[in-house]
Amino acid sequence: MNTGTHAHLLPLTLALISLVILADSSRGDDAAAVALVIHGGAGTILRDQMTPEREAALRAALTEALDIGYRILKAGGSSLDAVEAAVCVLEDSPLFNAGRGAVFTSEGKNEMDAAIMDGATRKAGAVASVTGIKNPVKAARKVMENTSHVMLVGKGAETFAREQGLQFEDSAYFFTQHRWDELQRTKEKEKELKQEYGSLAFPHTHLGTVGAVALDRDGNLAAATSTGGLANKRWGRVGDSPIIGAGTYADNATCAVSCTGRGEIFIRGAAAHEVSALMRHEKLSVEKAAKRVVHDELIELGGEGTGGLIALDRKGRFAMECNTPGMYRGYVDSNGKAHTFVYRDE
Numbered sequence: 431m432n433t434g435t436h437a438h439l440l441p442l443t444l445a446l447i448s449l450v451i452l453a454d455s456s457r458g459d460d461a462a463a464v465a466l467v468i469h470g471g472a473g474t475i476l477r478d479q480m481t482p483e484r485e486a487a488l489r490a491a492l493t494e495a496l497d498i499g500y501r502i503l504k505a506g507g508s509s510l511d512a513v514e515a516a517v518c519v520l521e522d523s524p525l526f527n528a529g530r531g532a533v534f535t536s537e538g539k540n541e542m543d544a545a546i547m548d549g550a551t552r553k554a555g556a557v558a559s560v561t562g563i564k565n566p567v568k569a570a571r572k573v574m575e576n577t578s579h580v581m582l583v584g585k586g587a588e589t590f591a592r593e594q595g596l597q598f599e600d601s602a603y604f605f606t607q608h609r610w611d612e613l614q615r616t617k618e619k620e621k622e623l624k625q626e627y628g629s630l631a632f633p634h635t636h637l638g639t640v641g642a643v644a645l646d647r648d649g650n651l652a653a654a655t656s657t658g659g660l661a662n663k664r665w666g667r668v669g670d671s672p673i674i675g676a677g678t679y680a681d682n683a684t685c686a687v688s689c690t691g692r693g694e695i696f697i698r699g700a701a702a703h704e705v706s707a708l709m710r711h712e713k714l715s716v717e718k719a720a721k722r723v724v725h726d727e728l729i730e731l732g733g734e735g736t737g738g739l740i741a742l743d744r745k746g747r748f749a750m751e752c753n754t755p756g757m758y759r760g761y762v763d764s765n766g767k768a769h770t771f772v773y774r775d776e
C-alpha cells in the first residue's frame with residue numbers, strides 16, 4: 431500500500447488517539463484501574479508434599495479464575511460480578527475446599543458456607559451449612575439482593591436457593607476421593623488425640639477455602655468467600671467465611687477482604703473488619719493493616735499457622751498475607767497478566 435495516499439489522514443488519526451487517551455485519563459487520579467486478587471486457601475502447603483502435576487493444576491485453576499474475573503472488570507462489569515465469577519470457577523474445581531471439592535463433615539456430608547459483600551453499599555449476603563447448592567456464592571448474592579436478610583442457614587437457605595432457581599447437584603458431584611481420604615485421616619488423628627489428652631480434641635485440617643476481592647471501573651470494591659469449612663466438623667459448626675466482618679468484608683471507604691484459616695480465630699479477632707478498622711481509624715495502608723492482623727493480632731489469638739487473607743483498596747493496592755507455610759493466591763497485573771503463588775516465601 432502506498433502510505434503517501436493516506437498522508438492526509440495522519441492528523442485525524444493523531445487527534446483520535448489523543449481523544450482516546452484523554453477519555454481514559456479523564457477518570458482522574460482517584461479512579462484506580464481495575465484490580466482482582468484471589469486466594470484458594472492457606473495452610474500447611476509444603477514443597478516436599480507437593481507434586482509438580484498438582485501444583486500445575488492448582489496454578490491453572492487460579493489463573494482461570496483470575497482471567498474470568500478480570501475479563502468482566504475490563505469489559506466494565508461490576509466488582510460483585512467479578513468476585514462471584516472468580517469464586518464460581520474455584521467452587522467448580524475439585525481442587526479447592528469449596529463447592530465441588532468441599533471437605534466432608536464427620537457424618538460424611540458436605541456442608542458449605544459462603545458470603546459476598548458490596549463495598550459501595552455495605553450490603554452483604556451469606557449462606558451457612560448448606561448442602562447440594564452447586565455454587566454457594568451465588569446463593570449468598572441472592573440473599574444480598576433478593577431478601578432483607580444477611581444470612582440464611584441450613585434447610586431454609588436451601589429452600590430459598592431452590593426458589594431462586596439455583597442449580598443443585600447430588601452427593602456424587604461433591605464426592606472427591608482425596609477429601610474422603612482426608613476425612614478418614616482426620617478421624618484417625620482425632621482418636622489418637624482423644625487417647626493422648628483423654629478428652630475430646632478437634633484436629634484442625636483446613637486448606638482450600640476460596641475467596642476474591644475486586645475493584646471495578648467505577649471504583650467499587652467487593653469481596654466474596656466460599657468454603658466447605660473444616661474436615662470432620664460436626665454439630666453444625668460454622669467458621670468465619672460466611673460471617674461478615676470475620677472472614678469477609680468490603681467497604682469502599684477502606685478495603686475489601688477475604689480470609690482463610692482457622693475460622694474460630696478469625697471470628698474472635700473479627701479479622702476482615704479489623705483490616706478495615708485499622709485503615710479507617712489508624713490510617714494504615716492496606717499492606718500494613720493486613721500485616722498487623724495476620725502477623726500480630728491473629729498470632730496473639732491463635733499462634734502461627736492460623737491462616738491468611740487477601741485485601742484490596744480503592745487505589746488498587748493490595749496485600750496477600752499468611753502466617754502458614756503457604757497460601758494459594760494470585761492477582762492480575764495492570765497489563766492483564768495473571769500471577770499465581772503457592773508458598774509463603776514466593
Ligand code: ASP
Binds near residue numbers: 471657658690693694
Ligand atoms: N476459614 C475456614 C473455616 O474455618 C476454613 C479455611 O479457610 O480453610 O471454615
